[in-house]
Amino acid sequence: MPKDNGIGASSKRREDVRFLTGAGRYTDDINIHGQAYAHFVRSDVAHGTINGIDASAAEAMPGVLKVFTATDFEGVGGIPCGWQVTDRHGEPMQEPKHPVLAEGKVRHVGDPIAVVVAESLGQARDAAEALEIDISELPAVMDMKDALTEGAAKVHDDLTSNLCYDWGFVEENREAVDDAINGAHHVTTLELRNNRLVANPMEPRVAVGDYSAADDEHTLYTTSQNPHVIRLLMGAFVLGIPEHKLRVVAPDVGGGFGAKIYHYAEEAFCTFAAKALRRPVKWTSSRSEAFMSDAHGRDHVTKIELAMDEQGKFLAIRTDTHANMGAYLSTFAPSIPTWLHGTLMAGNYTTPLIYVNVKAVFTNTVPVDAYRGAGRPEATFQLERVVDKAAREMGIDPIELRRRNFITEFPYATPVAVEYDTGDYNATMDKLLEISDHSGFEVRAAESKANGKLRGFGIAHYIEACGIAPSNLVGQLGARAGLYESATVRVNATGSISVFTGSHSHGQGHETTFAQVVAEMIGIDEGQVDIVHGDTSKTPMGMGTYGSRSLAVGGSAMVRATEKIINKARKIAAHLMEAAEADIELKDGQFTVAGTDKSVAWGDVTLAAYVPHNYPLEDIEPGLEETAFYDPANFTYPSGAYGCEVEVDPETGKVKVLGFAAADDFGNVVNPMIVEGQVQGGLAQGIGQALLENCAYDQDGQLISASYMDYAMPRADDLPMFTVDHSCVTPCTHNPLGVKGCGEAGAIGSPPALVNAVIDALQRGGHDVKHIDMPLSPDRVWTAMNG
Amino acid sequence: MYNFEFEKPGSVADAVAALGAEDAQALGGGQTLIPTLKQRLNQPSKLVSLSGIADMKGVSASGGMITIGGATTHATVAAEASAYPALAATAAHIGDPAVRNRGTIGGSLANNDPAACYPAALLGSGGSVKTDNRDIDADEYFQGMFSTALEEGEIITGVTFNIPEKANYQKFVQPASRFALVGVFVAKHADGVRVAITGASEDGVFRWSEAETALSSNFSAAALDGISVSADGMITDLHGTGAYRAHLLGILTKRAVAAAA
Structure with missing residues (x-):
């Protein structure tokens, strides 16, 4: 019987009560007097x-308090980048200044030049139209390969070129990979583009800056996935405000998908202006501004080569990628095409030799950074596409080719510097074939054919690295931050619990799942546990939520803190029952003495901690509150098999997604319903990328898809009913919960499955189409079919 | 949005008078005008809402024609134009429920978006646009993208469609806006077939006369074999090339003929 409480229960998301009844408190709901x-x-x-x-x-316009330009920010720093990549030759990347407001040049459509602060938004907009800004237009640097040619216009005049870095990984393998490819029985080559995306969280970004002159304290309310990171970056690197004078609050946040990780100019501006004007200052992004100021995602152009022997065993992989950085380096931008991409290039396979070359390029476009999956979708897409193409070229069934090359023994050290702790890829593949009714496909394909349609089935098997990350490792790789997580567990006198977590929930349901974990450990009802997040004045220093890390890292910190609580509570219980601590057992919220009928309830122990009349004061302090910081020993490695079934209308090129099945191994699962929701959301975004979404610029650098009139978000009727399974479980071996993370998998595994399915449909229909770049819009599919 | 005056007259005459003010503009359902105001792309001195004029609302059919009040919403047409099922079906697939509950037929035809559905329905059906001072024949009304025979301040009070023997509208949606990437309205009248294409041409909605001729002598999809439209003058944008649109309108015309009822 399914559990109705604690780990494994599909507890309903308690936060949804306020979200669905309009009682959420988002940053734009915060209005400060004056x-x-x-x-x-x-x-x-x-x-x-x-x-x-x-x-x-x-x-001079009515209501205007001040117009700010770059000259007002001469005394402050630029927006910092949080990761320094070292190039193939051991040199640091080129790192241009990212001013709060444009200094001397504008570098992308949407680059902020000036800010009008006024009594009302209407007055500020009126005054903005009276600003006289004289700009001489320069040639736009748009195409990445053109940008690297001799004599190309430069985005940053003080850099030597538009090249941020030329990264090789693993550089020592370069020649061995070349040799293996040159000597191979067969090499499959694929050139592709991973399309640029706009994250489009439902809630646009908002910032409210406040300043109290009486105590010199700043407060920033902001739509962030990681308020402590913003406090550190903005306080230490931009505005020079020490932590104890700067509070950052990220209240309810309506989706992030990566775009709300980064420190943005608008946050620094509102904080700065609030002190300058001695007035709270609010900025709310319009949707139009979001398109041209939220960090974009993806935008890689890649050539991948896969070398095989006669049996289809993978011998070597070589990739050559141009990664678009946009005009400035966003907070984690340099790490995405490198450490979150190159390290995943082994996929699920035993390929012994891999070399990844990435050239990161500045262009006159919005900065690009992590978007749901961040580097791993780019790796998975090229790998699972080239494997599918290789299967066709070798005349081997694509499922069989994958199985021949699956890693089956763990732990497994890949040639790209990571060690997979556990997994069972044949199990997820088997599960996928079962839940997608793969054996019935040919019958369904025949039905489609009879109706004049082309049906295809595509598979992708993905691996990702979550639970970011071991701090000492990422420090070696160039991270300018640690990537541990924190939790404080505060047990109140009557036994209820407040957990203060450094993770941040912006749709993930932490308030529910985190409470399930703590309640399970103690054996009390989930309703006794509340989760507090998103306020640097309340929670311990934590690194926030991204990279599917919250349960694996933040949850582990919470487990460690709760273990400390239980250890102390056992001492108290032993004292109360006059028993040896070693004999104390905790079950269902009762402490008992082994082998006796003595017991004391959780609430009696917690009360004793705060009313220590009968208490071992000589051994332990009163109170029951513990903090833990957890730094993971390794990444976690979720994996899974995804299958997509499509039907193509050969007359129009229109692709209809008929079915999508996902068999994931997330390790242990705390709340199956929330996990399923995460997978479904990820699938929607991945199918959106593969079929619909396209952030497009013209050659002059104008954003063509600058609104929902041209940027196609997936809607319910674009999507099939999903079949989602997470019954294949190989628990993570190095975190206390055995969990791996589930937030990004759907967006990582689905694009190659969908594209593989469309290519399969076209090939079955007699069209020798080998690749179509995403999104697979009807005109692109039709054009590919008709040469 | 800039500040503006707002009036909501109860009669056509009062609306015409209100629109006499300099830079006054009529407001139908606001599905195009309001977003442009919010982006400050338009600065009327006064908005004259037409939604309070009872005479401009409703659906009535007689004598082989159906007349829709200019301020009638798409949702009302979808629900009440049972005398002309193909028109009701066209209205039922414009935008989404919010758009259909606010947007009006007069507003759509006055705007004449090159990818809108109603222009194809009216041009395909044949009929006329009734304004506060005249009737304009459908074939004279559409004059290119966002351009019509309407004079400054002239209000569409009603639209009359000739009800054909059979008709069908095939809409292939642009995936983002869900306007027509290409839309084809085919109507078989006693005196011949009309085929109107929206979404495709740089000149806005147009009649595909070659297809009309072929279908008038043989109303079957096969009659269109070997007939095509040149890609020249077709819209090329992020969502499709001119060649794709030219191809698509041929496919959709065949489908409309096959589905016509």
Whole structure:
């Protein structure tokens, strides 16, 4: 019988009560007495020299408090980058300054030039139109390969070129990989683009800065996935505010998908302006601004080569990728195409030799950074596409080819520097074939054919690295931060519990799942446990939520803190029952003495901790509150097999997704319903990327897909009913919960499965189409079919 | 959005008078106008809402024609135009429920978006646009993208469609906006077939006369074999090339003929 409480229960998401009844408290719901409104004036050209800004007329407009430009920020730092990549030759990447407001040049459409702060938003917008900004347009740097040619226009005049870094991994393997490819029986080559995406969380970004002159304290309310990271980056590197004078609050946040990890200029601006004006300052992004100021995702152009022997055993992989950084380095941008991409290039396979080359390039576009999956979707897409193409070229069934090369013994050290602790890829493949009714496919394909349609089935098997990350390892790789997580467990006198976590929930359901874990450990009802997150004045220093890390890392910190609580409570219980501590057992919220009928309830022990009349004061302190910081020993490695069934209308090129099945191994699962929801959401975004979403610029650097009129988000009727399974379980071996993370899998595994399915359909229909770049819009599919 | 005056008259005459003010604009359902106001791309001195004019609402059919009040919403047409099922079905697939509950037929036709559905329905059916001072024949009304025969301040009070023997509208949606990437309205009248294409041409909605001729002599999809439209002058954008649109309109015309009822 399914559990109805604790680990393994599909407890209903308690946070949904407020989200679904309009009672959520988002940043835009925060209005502080006397607040003024900021309107950002953004560049409408991709690249240009700022000759001058005349704000005199604007500043004279009604309600205007001040017009800010770069000169107001001369005394503060640029927006910092949190990761330094070292290139093939041992040199650090080129790292341009990212000013809060554009200095001298604008570098992408949307680059903020000036900010008008006024009594009302309407007044600020009116005044913005009176600003006189003189810009001489420069040639836009758009194509990554063109950007690296001799004599190309430069995005940053003070850099030697538009190349951020030329990264080789593993550099020592370069020649051995070349040799293996040159000598192989067969080499399959594929060139592809991983399309640029806009994250599009339902809630746009918002920032409210507040300043108390009486105690010199700053508060920033912001839509962030990691308020402590923002406090550190903005306080230490931009504005020079020490932590004890800076509070960052990220209240309810309506989705992030990566785009709300980074420290943005608008946050620094509102914090800075609140002190400068002695007024709270609020900025709320419009959807149009979000398209041109939220960090974008993906945008890789890749050539991948896979070398095989006669039996289809993979001998070597060589990849050559151009990764778009955009105009400036966003917080984690350099790490995405390198350490979150190159290290995953082994996939599920025993390929012994791998070499990954990545050239990161500056262009006159919005900065690019992590978006759900971050590097791992790019790795998985190229690998699972080239494997499918190789199967066709070798005349081997794509499922069989994968099985021949699966890693089957664990732990497994890949040639790209990571060690998979556990997995069972044949099990997930078997499960996928079962839940997708793969054996019935040919019958369904015949039915489609009779109706004049082309049906195809595509598979992808993915691996990802979650639970980011061991701090000492990422430090060696260039991270300028630790990636542990924290938790404080505060047990109240009557036994209820408040958990203060450094993780942040912006849709993941932490308030429910985290409570399930703590309740299970103690044996009390989940309703006795509340989760507090998102406020640096309440929670211990934590690194926040991204990379499917919250349960694996944040949950582990919470487990460690709860273990400390239980250890102390056992001492108290032993004292109360006059028994030896070693004999104390905790079950279902009762402490008992082994072999006796003595017991004392959880609430009696917690009360004793705060009313220590009968208490071992000589041995332990009163109170029951513990903090733990957890730094993982390794990444976690979720994996899974995804199957997509499509039907293509050969007359129009329209692809209909008929079915999608996902068999994941997430290790242990705390809340199956929430996990299923995470997978479904990830699948929707992955199918969105593969079929619909396309962030497109023209050659002048104008954003063509700048609104929902042209940027196609997936809607319910674009998606099939999903078949999701997570019954294949190989628990993570190195964290206390045995969990791996589930937030990104759907977005990682689904794009190659869908594209493989469409290629399969076209090939079955007699069209020798080998690849179509995403999104597989009807015109692209039709054009591919018709040469 | 800039500030503006707002009026909601109860009669056509009062609306015409209100629109006499300099830079006054009529407001139908606001599905295009309001977003442009929010983006400050438009600065009317006054908005004159037409939604309070009872005479401009409703659906009535007689004598082989159906007349829709200019301020009638798409949802009302979908629900009440049973005398002309193909028109009701067209209205039922415009936008989403929110759009259909606010957007009006007069607003759509006055805007004449090159990818809108109603222009194809009206041009395909044949009929007329009734304004506050005249009737304009459907064949004279559409004058290119976002361009119509309407004079400044002229209000569409009603639209009359000729009800054909059979008709069908095939809409292939642009995936983001869900406007028509290409839409084809085919109507078989006693005196011949009309085929109107939206979404495809740089000149806005147009009649595909070659297909009309072929279908008028033989109303079957096979009659269209070997007939095609040149890609020249077709829209090329993020969502499809001119060649794709030219191909698609041929496919959709065949499907509309096959589905016509």
